[in-house]
Amino acid sequence: MRREIKNDVLNERLIHSKLKNGLNVYVLPKKDYQKQFAIYATNYGSNDNQFVIPGQNEPTKMPEGIAHFLEHKLFEQEEGNVFDAFSKLGASPNAFTSFNTTAYHFTSTGNFYECLDVLLNFVGAPYFTDQTVEKEKGIITQEIVMYQDDPNWRVFFNLLKGLYHNHPVKKDIAGTVESIQRITKDMLYTCYETFYHPSNMVLFVAGDVDADRVIEQVERYFDGKGISKQGQIKKMYPHEPPEVAAPVLKDKLPVPRPLFMLGFKDIEVGQRGQALLDKMILNDIMLDMLVGQSSDLYSKMYEEGLIDLTFSAGYTGEEDYGHIMMGGESPNPEKVVDLVYQEIERLKQDPWDAEYFSRIKKKKIGEYIKMFNSLENIGVQFVSWVFKDIGLFDYIERLMQINYEQLKSHFNRFFENSQSSVSIILPN
Amino acid sequence: MHMQNLEIGKGIRLKVLPTKKFKTVTISFCFHRDLDEDYTYNALIPAVLKRGCEGFETLKDIEKHMESLYGALFDVGVQKKGERQLLRFSMEVVNDDYLAKQGILAQAFYFLNRVINRPVLEDGGFKKDYVAQEKENMKNRIRSLVNDKVQYSLERCAQEMCKGEKYSRYVFGDIEELDGLDSSKLYNVYREIIQSSPLDVFVVGDVDPEKVRLLLERSLSMDRKGITAIPKTIYRKLQVVPKTVEEEMDVNQGKLVMGFRTNINAADEEYFPLVVYGSVLGGGPHSKLFMNVREKASLAYYAFARLEKFKGLMFVGAGIDFEKYDQTVNIIMEQLEAMAKGQITPQEFEGAINALVTSLKGSMDQPSQLIDYYLGNSVMDSDLTLEELIDRIKGVTVDQVVEVSRKLKLDTVYFLRNRKRGYVVHEKGN
Numbered sequence: 001m002r003r004e005i006k007n008d009v010l011n012e013r014l015i016h017s018k019l020k021n022g023l024n025v026y027v028l029p030k031k032d033y034q035k036q037f038a039i040y041a042t043n044y045g046s047n048d049n050q051f052v053i054p055g056q057n058e059p060t061k062m063p064e065g066i067a068h069f070l071e072h073k074l075f076e077q078e079e080g081n082v083f084d085a086f087s088k089l090g091a092s093p094n095a096f097t098s099f100n101t102t103a104y105h106f107t108s109t110g111n112f113y114e115c116l117d118v119l120l121n122f123v124g125a126p127y128f129t130d131q132t133v134e135k136e137k138g139i140i141t142q143e144i145v146m147y148q149d150d151p152n153w154r155v156f157f158n159l160l161k162g163l164y165h166n167h168p169v170k171k172d173i174a175g176t177v178e179s180i181q182r183i184t185k186d187m188l189y190t191c192y193e194t195f196y197h198p199s200n201m202v203l204f205v206a207g208d209v210d211a212d213r214v215i216e217q218v219e220r221y222f223d224g225k226g227i228s229k230q231g232q233i234k235k236m237y238p239h240e241p242p243e244v245a246a247p248v249l250k251d252k253l254p255v256p257r258p259l260f261m262l263g264f265k266d267i268e269v270g271q272r273g274q275a276l277l278d279k280m281i282l283n284d285i286m287l288d289m290l291v292g293q294s295s296d297l298y299s300k301m302y303e304e305g306l307i308d309l310t311f312s313a314g315y316t317g318e319e320d321y322g323h324i325m326m327g328g329e330s331p332n333p334e335k336v337v338d339l340v341y342q343e344i345e346r347l348k349q350d351p352w353d354a355e356y357f358s359r360i361k362k363k364k365i366g367e368y369i370k371m372f373n374s375l376e377n378i379g380v381q382f383v384s385w386v387f388k389d390i391g392l393f394d395y396i397e398r399l400m401q402i403n404y405e406q407l408k409s410h411f412n413r414f415f416e417n418s419q420s421s422v423s424i425i426l427p428n
Numbered sequence: 429m430h431m432q433n434l435e436i437g438k439g440i441r442l443k444v445l446p447t448k449k450f451k452t453v454t455i456s457f458c459f460h461r462d463l464d465e466d467y468t469y470n471a472l473i474p475a476v477l478k479r480g481c482e483g484f485e486t487l488k489d490i491e492k493h494m495e496s497l498y499g500a501l502f503d504v505g506v507q508k509k510g511e512r513q514l515l516r517f518s519m520e521v522v523n524d525d526y527l528a529k530q531g532i533l534a535q536a537f538y539f540l541n542r543v544i545n546r547p548v549l550e551d552g553g554f555k556k557d558y559v560a561q562e563k564e565n566m567k568n569r570i571r572s573l574v575n576d577k578v579q580y581s582l583e584r585c586a587q588e589m590c591k592g593e594k595y596s597r598y599v600f601g602d603i604e605e606l607d608g609l610d611s612s613k614l615y616n617v618y619r620e621i622i623q624s625s626p627l628d629v630f631v632v633g634d635v636d637p638e639k640v641r642l643l644l645e646r647s648l649s650m651d652r653k654g655i656t657a658i659p660k661t662i663y664r665k666l667q668v669v670p671k672t673v674e675e676e677m678d679v680n681q682g683k684l685v686m687g688f689r690t691n692i693n694a695a696d697e698e699y700f701p702l703v704v705y706g707s708v709l710g711g712g713p714h715s716k717l718f719m720n721v722r723e724k725a726s727l728a729y730y731a732f733a734r735l736e737k738f739k740g741l742m743f744v745g746a747g748i749d750f751e752k753y754d755q756t757v758n759i760i761m762e763q764l765e766a767m768a769k770g771q772i773t774p775q776e777f778e779g780a781i782n783a784l785v786t787s788l789k790g791s792m793d794q795p796s797q798l799i800d801y802y803l804g805n806s807v808m809d810s811d812l813t814l815e816e817l818i819d820r821i822k823g824v825t826v827d828q829v830v831e832v833s834r835k836l837k838l839d840t841v842y843f844l845r846n847r848k849r850g851y852v853v854h855e856k857g858n
Contacts, residue, residue, distance in 0.1 A: 090782030138726030366499030
């Protein structure tokens with residue numbers, strides 16, 4: 001089962017194979033690149049704290065931060081640290097845990113196929129002991145504490161707390177200093193067995209590599225491993241009302257001037273694949289037109305000193321939640337928020353012209369093409385899309401299709417229904 | 429694949445790296461300035477020029493133009509390499525091949541020329557509003573350094589360490605200088621840069637070097653006079669009395685930074701073993717700091733060593749619990765002592781070389797990193813290619829690394845900690 005997906009605008013091709021055990025393997029050949037990049041990811045992140053294990057009836061609940069803890073601990077093997085094996089081969093491995101995925105990756109500039117084996121081996125062989133689990137608590141505590149001192153991180157998480165009543169996205173990815181103390185090796189094994197089955201994972205490789213060889217090597221790796229089929233994992237998320245939890249959240253930190261983030265809760269959730277992608281593209285274009293650098297509002301606020309280059313805006317879209325966020329440093333966050341609301345109201349009466357839309361569309365095309373310069377960026381983007389049933393080249397294909405009328409009606413619908421929340425960090 | 433040097437004359441050096449692998453062409457104009465008392469003025473000029481130019485007088489005009497060029501990326505920047513300030517004006521455009529529209533590359537050159545040479549003027553100087561606004565933005569940017577505690581602690585350590593040396597000047601300038609900014613002087617400094625500062629123009633992408641030279645010569649309308657020679661960075665300081673600096677702030681994690689003088693810069697023969705030294709000590713998961721501070725003692729999430737190759741400095745950093753200060757400093761010093769005694773395992777040594785080679789090779793896949801390396805060469809008057817650097821690093825021996833450790837001198841230990849007054853440590857019983 002091997003297929004090749006081509007894109008002529010990019011002049012790129014992606015080779016896909018689905019293995020018997022359910023693992024999806026993708027290879028993007030990039031000629032002339034020195035680097036090879038491989039990323040091995042599971043559809044499991046910090047949000048997935050409550051789930052029904054396949055074959056069981058009762059839900060299991062885990063302490064906050066366990067997905068991230070597991071990511072840290074997989075690097076430790078019975079025979080020692082997996083960093084040593086990569087180091088011998090000259091590769092640098094790393095990993096990240098997001099709300100929805102956990103991903104392990106390496107960059108090599110040689111010995112690629114050996115590195116790939118190391119990656120498959122260590123992600124495939126958990127080794128946890130009481131002692132190594134305890135030791136990790138000190139390291140992760142320092143990681144959590146480090147983020148507490150980061151005002152940009154704080155303003156972001158405070159906004160999530162303002163937007164959501166119950167959804168686990170409001171919880172810190174790494175958990176809390178208290179919650180991680182409750183994590184045991186048995187819990188880690190339970191999460192591992194549930195979420196690290198090949199059918200719940202994907203492997204993506206980019207670089208000057210032989211796609212057939214990569215796929216054959218992965219098939220060989222799983223041969224004789226005797227991995228049985230896994231049933232459906234049921235992830236459980238609490239009911240989330242459309243209203244925001246708090247319209248304003250203020251906090252104090254040693255910052256020289258206020259930081260803020262304004263969020264709009266997307267209440268039309270539940271889409272995957274093309275429907276979700278279309279919404280993501282529409283939101284991206286809409287935000288550029290509303291508060292991007294060529295917008296009337298951006299110019300006005302910049303010239304009045306209300307915002308500066310720290311200002312940015314973006315949309316996050318998942319199957320079960322979504323939000324727009326915009327913010328940065330400002331001497332007067334309330335004023336910025338008022339101006340944004342006013343601009344939205346004004347635009348409902350007097351929308352943009354079509355020429356603006358087509359310019360932003362052009363910009364998005366260029367940005368997407370540019371992404372294909374960096375193997376790491378491609379890989380990370382790929383992983384963020386694949387579990388939502390969005391293909392690597394789908395973005396540009398859908399972007400070309402989207403028209404101005406769709407954008408206008410999307411704008412009106414989104415802001416008709418969405419509630420907002422603002423998070424502000426003030427100097428103490 | 430290698431960087432080709434093309435002389436344009438008048439202190440302008442064109443450096444072109446033709447390669448088909450990127451989908452974009454990156455152009456970067458870099459002016460070299462001494463990090464002298466005008467540094468605040470130097471730093472502000474790119475920000476003011478970014479606001480508008482003849483034909484594109486506002487931010488919005490510029491951004492609209494970039495959008496119509498398929499999301500071309502226009503940016504300016506200031507950076508410091510040793511005691512030198514580099515003023516950058518750059519663009520990244522999608523290669524003409526990928527889009528129906530041709531001539532984007534040429535438009536990029538003409539646009540950058542306007543930004544640099546045709547600013548929006550008013551009464552014989554820069555437009556006053558732009559200067560006033562960018563002055564405020566720059567002050568905020570300087571103040572906001574504290575929001576990134578790792579960067580802040582590194583910068584503070586360097587400032588304390590190099591007090592009285594040019595290197596202690598912060599790359600974005602000084603707030604008091606900005607408060608008393610003389611706008612006619614700002615314009616004069618700008619004129620001086622245009623007329624006499626050495627300029628490197630880097631172009632990386634699928635281009636023909638000769639065509640790029642023609643394009644640059646045709647598009648550039650700069651009135652050049654005699655070119656200023658820039659003094660070299662002073663990087664040796666042998667008489668060092670170690671000092672400790674503590675700073676208090678409302679923070680949850682302590683930031684430890686130890687600053688060392690290496691007395692070696694990138695032009696020295698000992699530079700290559702020094703690079704390996706830094707990597708063995710704290711250049712990744714293979715390193716002594718990662719293994720001993722993080723993995724064994726569980727003291728930190730991050731612990732690293734970083735070199736500044738122009739000024740001859742090494743910084744060791746770690747984020748730790750306030751009470752673990754002594755323990756962490758001891759472990760770090762033990763690692764340095766072990767290295768001086770030659771206690772470097774084959775795994776550590778091989779791991780360090782491998783990590784360096786991978787990272788250097790990897791930088792060949794990133795236009796911005798390629799340009800940064802060759803800009804560094806330009807600062808050092810070096811013509812060592814990345815490939816040659818890789819070979820030199822592969823040739824380093826353990827003995828050379830041990831030898832180099834003798835030259836390192838601890839200069840300043842900086843610690844960002846919580847406020848002591850009114851703070852109860854580990855209150856028992858509740």
